[in-house]
């Protein structure tokens with residue numbers, strides 16, 4: 063058994079080499095008056111005979127002794143060919159003025175990225191358009207006592223922009239300063255507001271079996287869940303109640319629609335919606351945002367929607 067340089071590319075026989083690899087054995091180089099100019103670049107291992115042939119790059123080869131014009135020409139041609147191969151993009155087949163190290167040329171890379179952005183944006187526009195054509199969609203936004211606290215305000219808007227609900231809520235809990243700084247709802251403002259408990263039946267009537275769109279719906283669905291558990295207790299009834307709402311999140315599609323790629327997360331940067339942080343106002347901004355997104359739907363994406 064010969065020592066096999068396993069870190070190098072391996073071929074099983076000469077005919078696998080084709081004519082374009084630019085690889086030669088030492089014997090083949092010698093026939094052209096050349097010798098290897100660097101270490102082996104690949105090898106052939108002929109299993110049946112346990113024969114090992116090291117292969118060297120022709121474009122790295124150097125003349126054995128003196129060079130003839132013919133030898134120099136062979137070398138020059140090999141080097142030019144290798145250089146040209148290194149600058150040829152495998153996707154567009156264009157020869158670029160630079161060597162291609164990352165699989166495709168810059169132009170193809172940019173094109174691929176642009177295509178990706180366009181298709182992500184279309185997908186988001188399609189999502190918005192599909193929602194706007196339904197009859198069972200509502201927009202919901204909560205303001206709260208804290209990030210993981212209770213509700214101090216709830217807004218519900220329908221697709222036509224009609225106010226379904228717009229109410230302050232007495233959270234029966236302290237409003238954190240940071241939260242109040244954001245939405246401006248003070249303890250005094252909610253002192254005489256209805257509690258969440260008095261809204262539960264109405265919310266079931268309004269929201270159950272509906273698609274409920276929120277911006278960062280994890281926040282609103284989490285808050286809803288906390289309120290319902292506080293109301294019914296941690297039990298099957300609370301679970302059933304919450305399960306009847308079909309939440310849909312607008313933050314992810316909107317972020318794809320804006321298309322600001324985050325280098326760190328290799329994903330779209332989350333976008334703020336820019337509402338005034340009052341429940342109903344945020345619902346309105348959400349509705350307007352979806353309308354704007356749907357308006358950007360391209361014919362290609364529309365076609366996709368009729369197919370799907």
Ligand SMILES: [Zn+2]
Nearest residue numbers: 151154167170
């Ligand atoms: Zn290319």
